[in-house]
Amino acid sequence: MKKANVFEFYRRLAELDPAPETELAWRNPYTLLVAVALSAQATDVSVNKATARLFEDVDTPAKMLALGEEGLKAHIRTIGLFNTKAKNVIAAAQILVDEHGGEVPRDRDALERLPGVGRKTANVVLNVAFGEETFAVDTHIFRVGNRTGLAPGKTPLAVELVLEKVTPAPFRAHAHHWLILHGRYICKARSPECWRCPVMDLCAYRPKTPPPAAKGAGAASNTLLPASGTHP
Incomplete structure (x- = not known):
C-alpha cells in the first residue's frame, strides 16, 4: 500500500x-495482564463473563496467589484451556510478587518471561496499560x-x-x-x-x-462502524 x-x-x-478501546474488561495493569492471557483462543465476551466476579475480589498478584489455582479454575472453567491458563496465571503471579514487587513491569522482555505471556500479550499490556506505541498482532490484525x-x-x-x-x-x-x-x-x-x-x-x-442480496441495491451505501468508540 x-x-x-x-x-x-x-x-x-x-x-x-x-478513541478506540480494548473490549476486554480490566481494572488495572494486573487485571489487564490476566484478561489478555485468558483471551488466547477465547473471545473477549467469554473472558469478560468469567472475570466479572473474579476481578471484584482479585486485582493484585498477591490476591491471586491467595485465591490459588483451584480457586481460579472455579472462575474460569468456561474458558478454553482453563487448566493450563490457571496454572500459568498462578505461576506468573508468583514471579510478579517475588521479582517485581507485585507490580506489572513496563518492559516487554520482563513480561514475556512470565508463564503464559507471549509477545502479543506483552504488546497489548504495554499499549493499553502504559500507552506504549506497540502493535499486538492477533489473527484479526494478521488477516x-x-x-x-x-x-x-x-x-x-x-x-x-x-x-x-x-x-x-x-x-x-x-x-x-x-x-x-x-x-x-x-x-x-x-x-x-x-x-x-x-x-x-x-x-x-x-x-x-x-452486499447481501436481501438488502438490495441500497445496501452498498455508507454503512460503517458506529462512531465514538461504540461497537456491535
Whole structure:
C-alpha cells in the first residue's frame, strides 16, 4: 500500500472511532495482564463473563496467589484451556510478587518471561496499560494486514515489523485497536463485508464482497462502524 494510502486508511478508521478501546474488561495493569492471557483462543465476551466476579475480589498478584489455582479454575472453567491458563496465571503471579514487587513491569522482555505471556500479550499490556506505541498482532490484525496490503507478512512478527515501519505517527497509539476492530466487525475471516467498508477503495483484496442480496441495491451505501468508540 502506498504511503499516502496508508495515511488515508488510518485517517478514515480514526474518523469513525476517534478513541478506540480494548473490549476486554480490566481494572488495572494486573487485571489487564490476566484478561489478555485468558483471551488466547477465547473471545473477549467469554473472558469478560468469567472475570466479572473474579476481578471484584482479585486485582493484585498477591490476591491471586491467595485465591490459588483451584480457586481460579472455579472462575474460569468456561474458558478454553482453563487448566493450563490457571496454572500459568498462578505461576506468573508468583514471579510478579517475588521479582517485581507485585507490580506489572513496563518492559516487554520482563513480561514475556512470565508463564503464559507471549509477545502479543506483552504488546497489548504495554499499549493499553502504559500507552506504549506497540502493535499486538492477533489473527484479526494478521488477516487485515495481509488482505488489505497494509502490512503483508508470513508471520505475526513480520506483520508487526511492517506496521512499525509504515504506521504514521498520529495513528500509532491506537492503530492496534482500529485494526482489531476492523477485522472483527468488517474485514471478517470468512466473509469480509466489503460493501460497507470505509477503506474499500484503498484495499488490495479482490474480488470485493457484494452486499447481501436481501438488502438490495441500497445496501452498498455508507454503512460503517458506529462512531465514538461504540461497537456491535
